[in-house]
Amino acid sequence: MQDDFAESLLGWFELHGRHDLPWQDDKSVYRVWLSEIMLQQTQVAAVIPYYQRFLNRFPTIQSLADASIDEVLQLWQGLGYYARARNLHCAAQIMRDQHDGKFPTSMEDTLNLPGVGRSTAGAILTFASDQSWPILDGNVKRVLARCYQVTGWYGQTTTMKQLWQLAETNTPDSKTDDYNQAVMDLGATVCLKSKPKCDQCPLTSNCLSFLHQTQDRFPEKKPRKLKPTKHTLMLLHRYQDSVLLYRRPPTGIWGGLWSLPEVDDIDEIADWQERCLMCQYPTLSISEKLIRHQFTHFSLDISVAEIELRALPKKISDNENIEFVEFNRLAEYGLPTPVRKILK
Numbered sequence: 548m549q550d551d552f553a554e555s556l557l558g559w560f561e562l563h564g565r566h567d568l569p570w571q572d573d574k575s576v577y578r579v580w581l582s583e584i585m586l587q588q589t590q591v592a593a594v595i596p597y598y599q600r601f602l603n604r605f606p607t608i609q610s611l612a613d614a615s616i617d618e619v620l621q622l623w624q625g626l627g628y629y630a631r632a633r634n635l636h637c638a639a640q641i642m643r644d645q646h647d648g649k650f651p652t653s654m655e656d657t658l659n660l661p662g663v664g665r666s667t668a669g670a671i672l673t674f675a676s677d678q679s680w681p682i683l684d685g686n687v688k689r690v691l692a693r694c695y696q697v698t699g700w701y702g703q704t705t706t707m708k709q710l711w712q713l714a715e716t717n718t719p720d721s722k723t724d725d726y727n728q729a730v731m732d733l734g735a736t737v738c739l740k741s742k743p744k745c746d747q748c749p750l751t752s753n754c755l756s757f758l759h760q761t762q763d764r765f766p767e768k769k770p771r772k773l774k775p776t777k778h779t780l781m782l783l784h785r786y787q788d789s790v791l792l793y794r795r796p797p798t799g800i801w802g803g804l805w806s807l808p809e810v811d812d813i814d815e816i817a818d819w820q821e822r823c824l825m826c827q828y829p830t831l832s833i834s835e836k837l838i839r840h841q842f843t844h845f846s847l848d849i850s851v852a853e854i855e856l857r858a859l860p861k862k863i864s865d866n867e868n869i870e871f872v873e874f875n876r877l878a879e880y881g882l883p884t885p886v887r888k889i890l891k
């Protein structure tokens with residue numbers, strides 16, 4: 548253990564760390580788990596209202612396990628990375644069915660829960676069960692990469708191996724919860740991605756990047772690849788005050804959410820209607836690119852074909868994943884953000 552590294556951080560944490568986050572109050576393993584999953588790839592300020600709403604509706608593991616996936620996704624909508632919500636729901640059911648409704652206490656069982664990787668497991672067991680495990684979330688990676696001038700980017704095995712080794716050596720056996728919170732807080736509030744506030748940092752004497760003024764070179768970036776752009780045409784079938792929605796498959800983009808049906812181009816609209824509605828309707832208009840939505844690995848340009856139905860199709864194929872939904876009931880459905888924008 549690098550005593551001075553941990554000591555400097557712990558001293559700083561007492562004065563400047565975040566001590567009043569909602570999941571630090573009335574701490575339970577369920578609350579900590581929920582917050583850690585929500586905080587993956589999302590900042591604290593964005594998470595707080597979602598966390599509170601979610602906890603009000605699902606105050607226990609049991610209540611989450613017994614809920615429908617639709618209700619879980621509906622509360623999650625807007626937070627993104629929906630696989631997290633599906634994994635939470637599935638993990639709650641595993642706990643209900645295999646762990647007596649309780650969160651596991653061993654690292655091995657925790658790592659077997661869907662959506663829980665090594666860093667998240669370490670954080671949960673440290674914060675909620677007083678155990679001592681290192682963590683390596685995005686903030687911690689950045690602090691360590693700068694302090695030790697770690698070469699390579701996070702997608703490289705050797706780089707990750709080195710970062711985990713550094714995380715292990717620096718994590719103290721006692722006060723691990725404070726230390727883990729401290730290093731996350733330092734990354735989130737001082738060792739910022741751009742323009743780190745080194746003048747406020749307790750680690751200047753440990754930090755090679757500060758010593759050599761190479762803060763902007765570390766962490767090293769992934770070599771840039773141009774992000775591809777994909778196109779889709781969404782079908783907005785309207786009947787009076789209803790719109791046709793379909794539920795997307797459980798895995799993949801927006802998995803399990805309700806959305807507008809999609810085709811690649813205008814020539815496929817009639818075919819889709821024939822297949823799913825058993826009749827054809829004329830298209831009123833097609834917008835040019837209406838919305839560009841950014842995913843991590845590509846951009847999606849969305850156009851919308853508007854189709855007004857004079858009568859409801861006699862038979863909406865036997866597919867239970869297709870529904871006409873009144874506009875004033877849309878709030879009850881989990882919809883991807885761009886689809887919600889289109890429907891507004």
Ligand code: SF4
Nearest residue numbers: 738743745748754757
């Ligand atoms: S000295 Fe600067 S670069 Fe180094 S850890 Fe602190 S804030 Fe980050």
